[in-house]
Amino acid sequence: MKFSFLSEYQIRKAEHEGQLDNLKGAGKPLPASGDGDFAESVGFRIMAEAGALPKEIELKREEEAQLKVLQGTTNPDARKAEMQKLADIQLRRAIQEEARRKYYSQG
Template identity: 65%
Template sequence: MRFSSLAERQILKAQAEGQLDNLKGAGKPLASADASTEAVGFRIMAEAGALPREIQLRKAIEEQTRILQGITGDARAPELAKLADLQLRLAIEQEARRRFQGC
């Protein structure tokens, strides 16, 4: 028996038993074939707990910005330097990605 025939039989059996009723997303169109492969890759990486360096840097910048909001006086200068360093690293990562993708 061919695999396609076996698969078709399993699908028909599941339909007859009602296993395919009320599935998440039922009645909605399938995702476009034009969906960004980059977005799909990021989602898979996020689910696996491995975020791209760019995303990690964006989160670090957000956190550093929050830290800076609560600081005044002489303690502010080193924190500003950390923020500038993170922003520079992010710009380098973005440029490397653009060059790699040929944009």
């Protein structure tokens, strides 16, 4: 039996039994997918709830914080130094993301 048929059957059965009535968020559009695919988002959420964030998420937070520092910096020399820090963080994040993509594309 195909998985798609089985999953469709289970959905129809749940609908018929009323298990899908009055669910949280019913009638509202699905949230935007954001970066990456849905499976990645779910995986990241599960890891965050377990207190184990991947390095690329930590680097994303560092990048956001560094952007705020950069926005508040007006001195040209200090701004250049802050831009170098931001570039370093972005490079490390890109390396982590590429490593994850390569890892998952091997399977």
